[in-house]
Amino acid sequence: MIIGVVREGFPGERRVALVPAALPALIQAGFEVVIESGAGEGAGYPDAQYREKGARVVLRREEVLAADILLRVRAAGADGDAGATDLALLKPGQVVIGMCDPLGRPEALAQWASRGVTLFALELLPRITRAQSMDVLSSMATVAGYRAVLLAAATLPRMFPMLMTAAGTLTPARVFVVGAGVAGLQAIATARRLGAVVSAYDVRPAVKDQVQSLGARFVEMPLEAADAETAGGYARQMDEDFYRRQRELMHQVVANSDVVITTAAIPGKRAPVLVTEAMVAAMAPGSVIVDLAAERGGNCQLTQPNQTVVCYGVTILGPTNLPAEVPYHASQMYARNISNFVLHLAKDGRLDPDWQDPIVSETLVARDGRVVHPAAVVQSPP
Numbered sequence: 001m002i003i004g005v006v007r008e009g010f011p012g013e014r015r016v017a018l019v020p021a022a023l024p025a026l027i028q029a030g031f032e033v034v035i036e037s038g039a040g041e042g043a044g045y046p047d048a049q050y051r052e053k054g055a056r057v058v059l060r061r062e063e064v065l066a067a068d069i070l071l072r073v074r075a076a077g078a079d080g081d082a083g084a085t086d087l088a089l090l091k092p093g094q095v096v097i098g099m100c101d102p103l104g105r106p107e108a109l110a111q112w113a114s115r116g117v118t119l120f121a122l123e124l125l126p127r128i129t130r131a132q133s134m135d136v137l138s139s140m141a142t143v144a145g146y147r148a149v150l151l152a153a154a155t156l157p158r159m160f161p162m163l164m165t166a167a168g169t170l171t172p173a174r175v176f177v178v179g180a181g182v183a184g185l186q187a188i189a190t191a192r193r194l195g196a197v198v199s200a201y202d203v204r205p206a207v208k209d210q211v212q213s214l215g216a217r218f219v220e221m222p223l224e225a226a227d228a229e230t231a232g233g234y235a236r237q238m239d240e241d242f243y244r245r246q247r248e249l250m251h252q253v254v255a256n257s258d259v260v261i262t263t264a265a266i267p268g269k270r271a272p273v274l275v276t277e278a279m280v281a282a283m284a285p286g287s288v289i290v291d292l293a294a295e296r297g298g299n300c301q302l303t304q305p306n307q308t309v310v311c312y313g314v315t316i317l318g319p320t321n322l323p324a325e326v327p328y329h330a331s332q333m334y335a336r337n338i339s340n341f342v343l344h345l346a347k348d349g350r351l352d353p354d355w356q357d358p359i360v361s362e363t364l365v366a367r368d369g370r371v372v373h374p375a376a377v378v379q380s381p382p
């Protein structure tokens with residue numbers, strides 16, 4: 001079977017679904033790999049490196065789109081309007097694997113399903129040990145958490161570390177991370193490495209030890225959060241009363257921070273508003289907020305997706321695609337994840353999925369012309 005990788009078309013997307021180092025395992029498993037010329041360029045992987053590892057590099061995108069299996073960073077809803085021209089060229093029976101934003105934009109799945117393709121959305125991978133090596137959400141969140149801190153450090157008019165110099169002592173930056181999941185923990189680790197004094201809060205009580213093991217302070221709040229975690233390890237949506245109380249309790253911590261990085265998310269739901277305009281106003285001028293929940297409406301009331309907002313002297317950044325700003329390593333991790341997924345479905349150079357396996361059944365969103373994933377079906381407009 002032929003695996004095809006196109007150059008991503010979404011504005012600003014610099015990642016690529018396969019990097020050259022990922023090819024040998026796929027080729028050894030019996031697949032042929034076709035890459036659109038220039039597909040890896042934006043991420044730092046020239047065509048020659050793909051050829052060296054055994055890929056056929058072709059100029060015509062249509063040739064790649066005719067492959068049996070298409071690996072993409074973005075497909076369906078995650079690709080916005082960028083995938084529309086590709087869609088018209090897809091044929092029944094082809095398999096498409098990528099990030100599809102099935103919960104955020106479920107309506108796009110129907111269009112892709114109507115082409116008769118078998119579509120897998122990698123965001124829906126169950127978070128079980130067996131699937132860890134395929135977990136694109138964790139990989140991309142790791143990159144985003146790291147990058148968020150660098151953005152904050154570059155925007156803040158202060159340095160992160162404490163310095164004792166002949167010109168006097170500089171106090172370290174105070175960083176508060178809200179939401180200590182994968183992105184938040186990486187943000188904590190990165191801010192610590194830069195010498196900041198870091199504190200963090202997460203609604204899932206189990207996270208406290210992880211925060212402390214990274215050298216950050218866990219901000220204790222008298223909130224009843226015992227049932228805040230779902231069986232899948234995600235945060236449960238709490239009621240508005242809970243969020244109101246959380247905002248009150250966080251007010252002073254936010255006001256005392258130079259940098260606030262928010263990552264609080266509930267899968268498939270709008271992100272809770274945890275930093276209000278009044279809280280922003282209480283921060284010192286020059287402070288920075290990086291809102292990683294911007295794509296889901298934002299954790300800060302003033303966030304605008306993909307914009308820099310300056311209010312009360314505080315800069316609020318709402319980036320929605322930070323992994324694309326570290327495309328070399330983001331692609332390397334993504335390629336390893338997606339290759340492991342393909343190899344999990346494969347047998348003797350063909351795809352032969354066990355449809356009962358949760359790794360397969362939970363990621364499958366379209367098959368035989370229909371949207372099949374329950375979460376996506378439920379949320380689709382009639």
Ligand code: NAD
Nearest residue numbers: 127128132138179180181182202203204233235263264265
């Ligand atoms: P996410 O991106 O959905 O959410 C980010 C964080 O925001 C979460 O830690 C969540 O608890 C937190 N949050 C939500 N509402 C909040 C609020 N009101 N205040 C403060 N924080 C709030 O989650 P994620 O980072 O993708 O994953 C969450 C967890 O899933 C991980 O930390 C881990 O425990 C688990 N996980 C398991 C596996 C696995 O077993 N294979 C893989 C990845 C993640």
